[in-house]
Amino acid sequence: MTAIDTSVLSRAREQVLDGGVGLGERDLVEVLRLPDDQLEALLALAHQVRMRWCGPEVEVEGIVSLKTGGCPEDCHFCSQSGQFSSPVRAAWLDISSLVEAARQTAATGASEFCIVAAVRGPDQRLMDQVAEGVRAIRAEVDIQVACSLGMLSQDQVDRLAALGVHRYNHNLETARSYFDRVVTTHTWQERVDTLRMVAAAGMEVCCGGIIGMGETLEQRAEFAVQLADLAPDEVPLNFLNPRPGTPFADLPVLDARDALRAIAAFRLALPRTILRFAGGRELTLGDLGARQGMLGGINAVIVGNYLTTLGRPAESDLELLAELKMPIKALSATL
Template identity: 65%
Template sequence: MNSIREIAADKAYERGIGLNQEELLEVLNTPEDQLKELLELAHQTRLRWCGDGVEVEGIISLKTGGCPEDCHFCSQSGLFESPVRAVTLDIAELVEAAKQTEKTGATEFCIVAAVKSPDERLLDQVAQAVAAILAEVDINISASLGTLTREKAQRLREMGVHRYNHNLETARSFFPNVVTTHTWEERQETLDNVRAEGMEVCSGGIIGLGETLEQRAEFAAQLAAVDPKEVPMNFLDPRPGTPFAQRPLVPVGEALRAVAAFRLAMPSTTLRFAGGTELVLGDDGTEAGLLGGINAVIAGNYLTTLGRPAERDLDIIEKIRVL
């Protein structure tokens, strides 16, 4: 019987076919003494199907806090006693943030709002922001504004938004333990609407919400079935005042196995380190992830938490280029 590394080498590396849920569970259970070889296989798969480039993205919140949803990990929910309070940015601030993002070498700038779905006022703000940014900054614009109807997706595409993020967050079977104010299926419907309107689909989630390894494998397989252009990999950063405030951090080895599993599930997808990376992995673990399947990062800060200074992210990327 072939080992999981032999199966992965044949399917993911040689043929660019993602592993199935059962195979991904084996990857997530890889013994410690085989982790280095697993990460090398994931890295070589990334190089073969994505090339050696590392994509950099900046992210900014147009509207922070006051969200009506109850995502148990999120300090932006207005339902929890978290320190985050509602704040909005004006257009000039967004343009300046896009300019600073471009200076890091980033090719992507994502506008985010903490809402269930964009209303007319927010869509008008986004339209103004996109027009102002594109007039002054040479950068691709993506957005993350909650659930979308087909009509709202069309309007965003016509504004010039080329990629839309809406995370599935976790496995379908575990989702009700994380969110109760909407369903996993609603999120999937938004991704269907995004794709139908010709925008690139960006969807990922958070590792360490309390899911089992079986559910983590389920999640990777479900994301692969969505076929996203980009998958942001977040690791839980327990936020004060949220229901998940006391959950433990994901151990480093477990986090790196998840990186490898997601790469072997989606050989040609842009796999991006996002929130919680610096907390869970530190600089050394981030470097290991970039040599273990990751090919994109969010540089600098996130929405409600501090990341590494963008310069340190860029230094790590430069370091792996010469290894």
Template identity: 70%
Template sequence: MTDILTTARTRVLDDGQGLDYHDLIEVLHLPDDRIPDLLALAHEVRVKWCGEEIEMEGIVSLKTGGCPEDCHFCSQSGLFESPVRSTKLDIAQLIEQARQTAKTGATEFCIVAAVKGPDENLLVQLEQAVEEIYANVDGIDVAVSVGILTPEQVNRLKAVGIHRYNHNLETARSYFPQVVTTHSWDERRETLMLIRDAGIEVCCGGILGMGESLEQRAEFAVQLRDLDPHEVPLNFLDPRPGTPFGGMEVMDGKDALRAVGMFRLAMPRTTLRFAGGRELTLGDLGLEQGLTGGINGVIVGNYLTTLGRPAERDLDDIGRLNLPIKVLSRSV
């Protein structure tokens, strides 16, 4: 029987084709002593098909808390007794956050709101904020994540120059009802199709370690690949007090690394971005293991409701690994 990494070297590294579902499951079952081999191959794949550059991104919450949805991992749901208070930022604060993000070397600044979808007031504020950021902050692209959209809302975001839209599928279609009940996986996918058809870059990933099976992790990777996203953010569950998933155990670090390698072998040409939970799941060596194991994007600084590593530490690690940081190519 051919070793799965030998198969991957030919199909993924040489030909640039992602592994199929059954092969991805086999990757997730690799023994611990094969993890270094998996990550080394994933790194080769990333460098060949994506290049050596690392893309940095900062995120900020425009509206925090009070969300009407019941995403079981999220402390921003108004349905759970989690210790997150509702807050909102004004445009001046968003501009300053974007300016500070640009100073870290990030080329992407993502504005996030805890909503099912934007109402007219939120959409108008977004339009104004994006225009002001582009007028006042050099060297940054603006991305947005504000939930489920209508075709008219997609067109308005495109008109103000939204570079990329984030809307995570969160998990495999078969497992989604165990994670969210107030809207469907298909509703999320419909928004992503609208975004893609409008010519806006699609950013879509999810959270690993929410109780899904290995088979469902492989299913999720295949379903994401079918969307042909520009970027896939990989989060690891950080159990939040007061949420239905607050009592779950943190994902095992070895399983997390197997998943990173698996996603790279599923999507050789996609930006895979380390996102929330990497510090808790993988510790201080997690960034180095990811960047030499298939990851080519990083969220720097804090997340929406949890703390990340200081951006300076991530930058030091990237510099120590002699990895170049992506420079914005858009004319400003």
């Protein structure tokens, strides 16, 4: 076993670190199976890959929910689904609050602010409110605006691009082979179709998912390769935070070592991509794990709270970045 493990790290060093080409599915499975005594070496290699192909800068982002809860879809991890008995209830945020949230996000040094809505896809009312919000933010706050509004039509993609939306988030959530165990009200391909329209319209593509929803290591590797095939600009890595009332409420929290192996594996699959710490990292990894993740391939963070769960205080993440001497990516570099 040790000889095999050593060889996969050697292959990764040559192919990914030296050549900038991501690992394939078979090698990623080996990476995900590495024993604990090789975890430190794996994380060190992933960090070298990040530094070589992405540089030392860290992109900081804040998110806010424009429309919370009441979603008709049945994503089994999500407390915003109207099909489950979770405690989240539908609510809308007004434009002035949206602008203030963007202002507070920019004050942390963030270069990206994402407007999120819990919907299958936006209706006319939501599109109009998003348009009003984007215009208001761009008029008052010096920050890039991203959106995450579910599945889109071509007309909606074109409208967001015309508004100047910089990046669009639509997560695939998990491997294609496991998707119907996570969502049954729409398909994996429907999500891919939206992402391809977004890319064709010139917006940056943000697409990731959630680790620890019962998928196998093989499916975790499959997911990383499927993301790499889409060539996203950013991949947010979430870790399941089991929410009361959802079908995944009783799933165990992912072991921190498995989470770190996943972070490194995704970096070795996507050497040139923004890899963002997202939801569930606080529960799964804690403060020490956050440090290890930043030194194991991560080069972006969401600061503050998430959509329905609490995150680390923004100050804690910013202090960690300063301690690790990782500069925050400046807004001017993203324009």
